[in-house]
Amino acid sequence: MIRVTFILHDERVIKAAGEAGDSLMEVATRHGVPGISGDCGGCLSCGTCHGYIDTTFAERLPPPDANEMAMLDNVLDPTIDSRLTCQVRLTPGLDGIAIRVPEPMF
Amino acid sequence: MTLSDPQHVVILGAGHAGGAAAATLRQLGHGGAISLIGEETTPPYQRPPLSKAYLKGEIDLERLLLKPTSFYSSRHIELKLGTAATGIDCAERQVRLADGTLLDYDRLIIATGATPRRLTVPGADLDGVQVLRTLADVEALKPRFRPDARLVVIGAGYIGLEASAVARQMGLQVSIMEAAPRVLARVAGEPLSTLYTQEHRAQGVRIHLDAQVVRLHGEAGRVTGVELAGGEIVAADIVLVGIGVTPNSQLAETAGIQCNNGILVDEDARTSDPAVFAIGDCSLRPLAQYARKGRLESVHNALEQARLAASAILGRPRPPLELPWFWSDQYALKLQTAGLLEGHDKCVLRGDPASRNFACYYLRNGQLLAVDAVNSPADFIFGRKIAGRGLSPDIDVLGAATTDLRQLAEQLLQASQA
Numbered sequence: 016m017i018r019v020t021f022i023l024h025d026e027r028v029i030k031a032a033g034e035a036g037d038s039l040m041e042v043a044t045r046h047g048v049p050g051i052s053g054d055c056g057g058c059l060s061c062g063t064c065h066g067y068i069d070t071t072f073a074e075r076l077p078p079p080d081a082n083e084m085a086m087l088d089n090v091l092d093p094t095i096d097s098r099l100t101c102q103v104r105l106t107p108g109l110d111g112i113a114i115r116v117p118e119p120m121f
Numbered sequence: 122m123t124l125s126d127p128q129h130v131v132i133l134g135a136g137h138a139g140g141a142a143a144a145t146l147r148q149l150g151h152g153g154a155i156s157l158i159g160e161e162t163t164p165p166y167q168r169p170p171l172s173k174a175y176l177k178g179e180i181d182l183e184r185l186l187l188k189p190t191s192f193y194s195s196r197h198i199e200l201k202l203g204t205a206a207t208g209i210d211c212a213e214r215q216v217r218l219a220d221g222t223l224l225d226y227d228r229l230i231i232a233t234g235a236t237p238r239r240l241t242v243p244g245a246d247l248d249g250v251q252v253l254r255t256l257a258d259v260e261a262l263k264p265r266f267r268p269d270a271r272l273v274v275i276g277a278g279y280i281g282l283e284a285s286a287v288a289r290q291m292g293l294q295v296s297i298m299e300a301a302p303r304v305l306a307r308v309a310g311e312p313l314s315t316l317y318t319q320e321h322r323a324q325g326v327r328i329h330l331d332a333q334v335v336r337l338h339g340e341a342g343r344v345t346g347v348e349l350a351g352g353e354i355v356a357a358d359i360v361l362v363g364i365g366v367t368p369n370s371q372l373a374e375t376a377g378i379q380c381n382n383g384i385l386v387d388e389d390a391r392t393s394d395p396a397v398f399a400i401g402d403c404s405l406r407p408l409a410q411y412a413r414k415g416r417l418e419s420v421h422n423a424l425e426q427a428r429l430a431a432s433a434i435l436g437r438p439r440p441p442l443e444l445p446w447f448w449s450d451q452y453a454l455k456l457q458t459a460g461l462l463e464g465h466d467k468c469v470l471r472g473d474p475a476s477r478n479f480a481c482y483y484l485r486n487g488q489l490l491a492v493d494a495v496n497s498p499a500d501f502i503f504g505r506k507i508a509g510r511g512l513s514p515d516i517d518v519l520g521a522a523t524t525d526l527r528q529l530a531e532q533l534l535q536a537s538q539a
Contacts, residue, residue, distance in 0.1 A: 020128050041184070044187075044188070045188065045189050046191070047144065047147075047148065047188070047192065047196070049148055052424070054421065055169075055420065055448065056167045056169060056170065056420075058169075058448060058450065059498065060446065060448040060457050060501075061421075061446065071526060081498075082498045083499035085499040085501075085502055086498050086502065087528065088499070088502055089502045089505065089506065093263075111259075119148075120440070120441070
């Protein structure tokens with residue numbers, strides 16, 4: 016199990032876990048993390064799984080590709096730390112990763 | 122009629138919409154009981170992968186589920202599967218289930234989905250003739266999806282085309298019969314139809330356009346061929362029928378709830394009975410950006426209406442509406458579409474379809490209605506922003522390959538706010 020921490024917009028923390036190969040979005044939706052809805056199921060069509068990944072972990076990830084960058088253009092409050100969590104797959108090296116989750120859109 | 126605080130919310134239909142409604146009610150803080158009643162035996166799952174990755178065997182059932190089974194018990198959502206509803210009594214606020222159970226509700230959400238249209242020609246009920254809507258449909262298809270099996274797809278809509286692409290990739294022989302003069306005729310512009318026809322043909326699919334299926338042939342109860350008007354018979358081991366759906370509105374209609382090719386709902390997904398909501402494929406909803414009503418068969422619609430109904434039930438503000446969006450994956454073509462093209466008088470191309478990276482914009486009186494973007498998320502995002510606000514981009518600027526879409530979007534948004 017790879018441990019994942021979601022920090023919500025109101026500083027509430029949800030501790031979750033997933034298997035290698037799971038996307039962060041899948042882990043979030045399974046645990047009912049508000050703010051990550053993953054509407055399209057992870058095929059880069061909706062932009063509803065936006066999260067912020069802090070640089071210590073972001074450096075261990077493959078960078079976003081052009082398609083993800085284009086989708087990130089349309090999320091609310093993008094920053095340098097923004098990722099679509101459906102594009103981030105868990106690996107053992109990511110154990111303990113923390114994701115800041117934006118305020119739910121509704 | 123006055124409505125008391127909702128204690129028990131009953132949701133009929135445990136598909137994408139029904140499952141999302143239950144989860145959203147809890148997420149928004151509903152403390153009362155939730156019963157989620159489904160006719161299928163699987164907890165709520167995503168349907169889009171059924172004609173794509175799941176059919177191909179690339180993902181398993183666990184990935185398909187909207188939520189793990191434990192989610193429902195841990196959130197005190199009573200999930201009752203394999204059970205159809207047989208009646209709604211609006212006056213008593215009660216639903217009757219096939220097993221005889223009577224359930225009282227304070228609010229009812231109807232999320233009964235739609236049923237695939239069947240062929241009406243002779244031979245339509247032969248073994249080997251399939252529709253593709255449920256997990257059970259796919260499980261019936263999968264063992265027959267063997268290399269060199271002969272698949273005939275009837276209907277060149279998204280389901281038929283996606284299943285054809287999967288079948289070709291798995292080594293089946295594939296023919297498509299389409300009654301219209303072009304594929305995707307109901308949902309996409311001509312440039313899209315041309316590209317998808319070319320791509321499928323290049324992949325070895327035989328596409329018959331203007332094809333009228335008159336009968337299915339069989340031996341010992343199993344389908345063996347599809348006969349077209351004109352007499353041609355195309356051999357088939359499997360026939361997949363993808364010719365649209367009809368909304369499951371019978372329960373509502375019988376209960377006296379207003380229906381007209383779908384259950385009529387307002388901006389909050391509320392039906393003509395204020396205690397009853399209808400969401401997803403079964404509902405006929407206002408299309409805010411287009412000043413008309415329509416039925417949308419999509420994930421976007423299922424989720425948006427689930428959120429609308431949950432918010433209305435709990436007295437929360439109405440969530441913001443999205444422009445309808447949809448996607449389709451076939452071979453290496455990733456289509457993303459935003460908006461509805463109905464009523465367009467102009468189609469503007471950006472990029473060259475031959476490059477497999479282009480977009481088709483649909484406008485009416487200069488106003489952007491919709492976009493189909495192939496392998497081009499930037500066009501999809503632009504279309505979502507601009508069509509969602511009903512803005513009118515200059516068509517020469519829009520069509521020019523040199524235009525920076527981000528800049529153009531910003532200019533249009535600024536001008537609209539000035």
